[in-house]
Amino acid sequence: MFSPGKKLRKQAGEYADMARKIINYRKDQLSEKALEELHAVHDESAALSRDKSLSLETLETKSREWEPVLKRHGGKIYPKTFWSDNLETFLVAAIVVLGIRAFFLQPFIIPTNSMYPTYSGMYHQIYDDEDYPSILAKPFRFALLGAKNHEVTAESSGAVRIPLLYEETSGGIRARARYEVVDGRKWLLVPTKLKRYPLFVGNEPSAFDVPLDFDADSVLIDRFFPYAKSWGEVIAKERTTGRFRREDAHHAWIEVPAEQFNAGETVLNFDVLSGDALFVDRFTYHFFPPEPGDPIVFRTQSIDYPPQPLGEKYYIKRLAGTGGDTLEIHPPALFINGAQAEGNIAFVDNAKQIDGYDGYINGGPGMQYLNPGTSYEIPEDHFFALGDNSDNSLDSRYWGSFEEDAVIGRAFFIYYPFTKRWGPAQ
Structure with missing residues (x-):
């Protein structure tokens, strides 16, 4: 705790600091006379800040002399406002954050499930009639798990029909649910793009929106066609029942079997749960080279993959090998230089399929x-x-190896959501 004398000297020192700040920030805008007045305030207040005999009466008298000088020449610096008082703090904090992000730890959100079960991308949870989350449960699930609830209500009565994009190739049936990209809001504030999937109950559309990186095909298949894992399986079965109908070479409809809904009933209720958010360690690889088994994050713009240009993205994958290594896959195991890959839980558990x-x-x-x-x-x-x-x-099975310089770091710590994966990254 400060003694009364120390508090008074501290206040005098604050006047000296402010006078010096105005001089430093505005000396190219102020006249010689103004600078002389400010120097006088600075010198006098600095001297009093060192005077152990300083009294409250003396400080109050002097402050009445200093205040008009500081206000007259302070511009936007004095009198203090919230912004003038905190702008430097915000700028310094921003510089520190940007520095940490550029050189030490960079946030990264995993969009897909290519690294599951080590890391999780966005995934869904479908609710039965009796399992819908309550109004009170929804905000807690959102805060802890990043779970956003989606409910589709029938606008009219009838069967559910799902519009599809459809193509038959020599490799089999390719299909997905139709959607359009629309403008939306993230956290109710930030502009973003969303996918809007239409469902038809009777003849009326009932649409739902999901994040742009999320594919709702698995939601629709799990909810309405639980016997299948893909639209190809669904179409192969339902085309024999008459519930699959083609509009033209690339557009089709499929009707959900044995389910009828009344207007106002819930057709579909599910959560989209957030992908793992983690910090990427951008520091270690400046001193130690990556090793097989490391979960690396890398840029994709230098990767040449004509069937699906990757663009300027960040991917997270497991480093399987470095320059000079020879790789083979003998399902279910990966082999590096003739030996089964070890040293990481993903290598070992994939080989054991556990x-x-x-x-x-x-x-x-x-x-x-x-x-x-x-x-x-x-x-x-x-x-x-x-x-x-x-x-x-x-991954590299499709587009081969890539240059070492593409790597920006390794997965370090999963900080959200609060699941069993929270903690140091594997």
Whole structure:
């Protein structure tokens, strides 16, 4: 605690600091006379700040002399306003935050499930009639899990019909639910883009919006066609029942079997839960090179993949090998230089197909590398990366290796949402 004398000297020192600040900030705008007055205030108040015999009466007398000088020449600096008093603090804080983000820790939100179950992208939870979250539960689930609830209500009575984009190729049926991209708000404030999916009950549309990075196909299939894992499976079955109808070569409808809804009833209720938000360590790789098994974050703009240009994005994958390593996949295991990959839980559990890891696969449509019976030697100064969720990952099996310089860091700490994955990143 300050003694009364120290408090008075501190107040005198604040006058000296303010006079010096005005001089430093406005000396190119002030006259010689104004600068002389400010220097006089500074020198006098600085001297009193060191005077142990300073009294309250003396300080009050002098402050009545100093105040008009500071106000007359202070411009926007004095008298103090909220912004003049805190602008420097905000600027310094912003510089510190930007510096930390650029050189030490960068926030990153995982959009997809290519690294599941190590990390989770956005996913859904569908509710039955009796399981709808209460009004009180919704804000808690949003705060803790990033769960946003979506409810679709029938505008009229009848069966549910889902419009699809559809194509038959030599490789099989390709289809997805139709949607349009619309303007929306994130957290009710920030402008963003959303996907709007239409459903038809009877002849009336009932649409719902989801984040742009989220695909609602799995929601619709799980809710209305639980026997299937893809639209291809749904179409293969329902086209024999007459519930699948084509409009033209690329547009179709599919009707939900054995369900009728009345106007006002809930057709669909589900949550979209946030993908893991983590910090990326941008510091360590300046001193220690990445090693196989590290969860790396890298830029994609230098990756050449004509079927699906990746653009300027950030991906997170598991580093499978570095320059000079030879890789092979013998499902479900990854092999590095002839030995089964170890040293990381994702390598080990994928090989054992336990705890949600389904194993590494190869030879799928579009895969160019590590196909059955082949190996791949990584060029020098290049990396090869794989997703932990091998069956649902666009990774180096498709577009090959990439330059080391593309890597910006490694996953460090999952800070949100508050699930069992919260904590140091694996």
